[in-house]
Amino acid sequence: MPERQLVGSRIRNLRLDRGTRQADLARDVGISASYLNLIEHNRRRIGGKLLQDIAKALDADPALLADGSTAAQLVPLREAAAAAPDTTPDLPRIEDFAARFPGWAALVTAQHARIKMLEERVRVLTDQLTHDPRIATSLHEVLSTATAIRSTASILVESRDLDADWQRRFHVNIDSDSQRLAESSRALMEHLDLSGDGVEALVSPLEEAEAFFADRDHAFPDLETARATPAELASGVGSPLARRIVEDRLHRLAEDAARLPAEDFAAAALACDCDAVALAARFDAPVGAVLRRLAFLPRKAGLPEMGLAVCDAAGVITLQRPALGFGLPRGGAGCPLWPLFRALSAPGLVIRRRVSLPGTAGSGRRFDCTAVAEPAGIGVPNLPPRVIATMLVRAPTGQDAGDGRVRADPVGPGCRVCPRTACAARREPSVLSAIGDATL
Amino acid sequence: MNRRVLLIEDEPNIIEAISFILSRDGWTVHTHSDGETALDRVRAGTPDLVILDVMLPGRSGFDILRDLREGDDTRALPVLMLTARGQTKDRELAERLGATRFMTKPFSNSDVLHTVREMVGP
Numbered sequence: 001m002p003e004r005q006l007v008g009s010r011i012r013n014l015r016l017d018r019g020t021r022q023a024d025l026a027r028d029v030g031i032s033a034s035y036l037n038l039i040e041h042n043r044r045r046i047g048g049k050l051l052q053d054i055a056k057a058l059d060a061d062p063a064l065l066a067d068g069s070t071a072a073q074l075v076p077l078r079e080a081a082a083a084a085p086d087t088t089p090d091l092p093r094i095e096d097f098a099a100r101f102p103g104w105a106a107l108v109t110a111q112h113a114r115i116k117m118l119e120e121r122v123r124v125l126t127d128q129l130t131h132d133p134r135i136a137t138s139l140h141e142v143l144s145t146a147t148a149i150r151s152t153a154s155i156l157v158e159s160r161d162l163d164a165d166w167q168r169r170f171h172v173n174i175d176s177d178s179q180r181l182a183e184s185s186r187a188l189m190e191h192l193d194l195s196g197d198g199v200e201a202l203v204s205p206l207e208e209a210e211a212f213f214a215d216r217d218h219a220f221p222d223l224e225t226a227r228a229t230p231a232e233l234a235s236g237v238g239s240p241l242a243r244r245i246v247e248d249r250l251h252r253l254a255e256d257a258a259r260l261p262a263e264d265f266a267a268a269a270l271a272c273d274c275d276a277v278a279l280a281a282r283f284d285a286p287v288g289a290v291l292r293r294l295a296f297l298p299r300k301a302g303l304p305e306m307g308l309a310v311c312d313a314a315g316v317i318t319l320q321r322p323a324l325g326f327g328l329p330r331g332g333a334g335c336p337l338w339p340l341f342r343a344l345s346a347p348g349l350v351i352r353r354r355v356s357l358p359g360t361a362g363s364g365r366r367f368d369c370t371a372v373a374e375p376a377g378i379g380v381p382n383l384p385p386r387v388i389a390t391m392l393v394r395a396p397t398g399q400d401a402g403d404g405r406v407r408a409d410p411v412g413p414g415c416r417v418c419p420r421t422a423c424a425a426r427r428e429p430s431v432l433s434a435i436g437d438a439t440l
Numbered sequence: 441m442n443r444r445v446l447l448i449e450d451e452p453n454i455i456e457a458i459s460f461i462l463s464r465d466g467w468t469v470h471t472h473s474d475g476e477t478a479l480d481r482v483r484a485g486t487p488d489l490v491i492l493d494v495m496l497p498g499r500s501g502f503d504i505l506r507d508l509r510e511g512d513d514t515r516a517l518p519v520l521m522l523t524a525r526g527q528t529k530d531r532e533l534a535e536r537l538g539a540t541r542f543m544t545k546p547f548s549n550s551d552v553l554h555t556v557r558e559m560v561g562p
Contacts, residue, residue, distance in 0.1 A: 143524035147546035151457035173453040
């Protein structure tokens with residue numbers, strides 16, 4: 001169903017939710033009730049001032065009324081539905097739900113995000129408890145000492161005829177073991193860092209590193225001017241592993257900043273509409289470094305907003321700059337059709353594609369992507385190089401930017417929450433198959 | 441009765457406590473604390489029963505048990521495994537390798553005594 005036809009339905013639903021009579025709303029916005037009735041049944045087009053007036057009268061966001069919920073708002077709701085397979089949410093009406101009850105939709109989204117975060121923490125803790133050799137050693141120490149104390153104490157209690165020498169010996173043993181138990185327990189607690197707000201801090205190093213970048217909106221002015229080193233900037237990161245990840249990423253950004261000075265690079269980028277290949281030639285830099293620089297350049301440089309994703313050869317996202325509602329799942333559960341992953345099969349080939357994300361009622365999003373896979377790090381003789389892929393994402397540009405009929409490669413948010421049932425790249429069923437292909 | 445038990449364990453105070461209760465029960469208790477040379481110690485001493493800790497310096501109790509079960513002279517030797525890890529996979533591994541019994545730390549003295557008596561029989 002075309003997008004515009006739904007505007008009337010949204011107005012009608014919202015009006016009924018507000019308990020406003022059709023005649024009253026019509027009077028408030030200066031039209032006849034019969035004309036409003038035609039609009040509400042999608043038999044008259046609506047836009048401009050009248051739409052603004054109706055939105056104002058219904059205390060609603062005009063954009064939401066006109067466009068419905070954006071795909072960016074719907075994706076987390078679909079993920080929430082996918083994460084609860086035992087429930088039966090009315091998926092075909094997901095857009096209706098988000099539009100009519102934005103507060104509740106935001107609550108579902110926030111709670112789903114919270115559950116995901118807590119599940120990740122449980123996973124980290126389980127990994128830590130299962131595989132951390134220091135915890136295993138500490139627990140062994142605690143249990144062994146408790147065993148010795150328990151056995152010795154039992155002997156003292158149960159052996160009434162124990163001579164004084166043995167008694168003294170066992171008392172000394174209990175004393176030394178109790179000291180050991182206290183020390184090993186304290187060491188274990190310190191390692192787990194469960195005191196104070198420690199539980200909140202128990203996140204994966206990658207999650208902690210990403211929080212560091214998000215808190216600073218991915219902007220590091222002191223790095224641009226070399227007033228601070230990556231090590232200095234990363235020194236505030238809590239855990240050593242997360243600090244290492246942050247420092248590595250900042251090193252890469254510092255190298256980019258030194259190689260591609262902000263002012264010159266921004267001017268050149270504006271002159272060529274951010275053509276990464278032209279910029280790579282102009283600055284004699286790898287295309288991947290140019291893509292990173294375009295995404296992380298200070299916003300004041302005047303360039304359009306752009307998102308970035310970097311992955312390793314296993315498809316794991318190692319660096320991401322969310323923007324424009326674009327984001328890929330970290331753990332490798334993304335859609336293999338993104339140019340980022342396609343680039344891995346042809347290192348050195350610069351891929352430029354327009355992609356289209358599915359949405360309901362034509363609300364899918366489009367991006368122009370540039371991706372390349374390149375060797376990273378220092379090569380080792382007779383071993384294939386480590387390869388990383390980098391993809392820059394921006395809103396469509398050019399004369400056909402707003403033309404939805406222009407061919408775009410279909411991609412998805414990840415199989416579980418993707419409604420493209422007939423996709424050849426599908427690796428697992430979607431919980432959204434009820435939506436059907438007709439709405440892509 | 442004068443039966444011999446070899447206790448292979450590296451915690452000195454556990455060694456002392458178990459040695460005391462078994463000695464008082466009439467056992468001759470020999471002890472050994474090093475995993476690497478434990479197999480030689482078993483073969484040299486020909487005990488009636490071995491109490492074997494899993495986490496030992498030099499070599500794990502599981503590896504020692506595997507070798508014991510492969511040797512003609514030690515294949516049928518009763519072995520009580522002691523471990524601080526009570527996970528199912530450890531218990532299953534001990535059973536698969538041929539442990540006669542398996543006990544998780546911390547245990548009670550009476551459990552140790554009862555188990556050891558049961559393993560050797562009257």
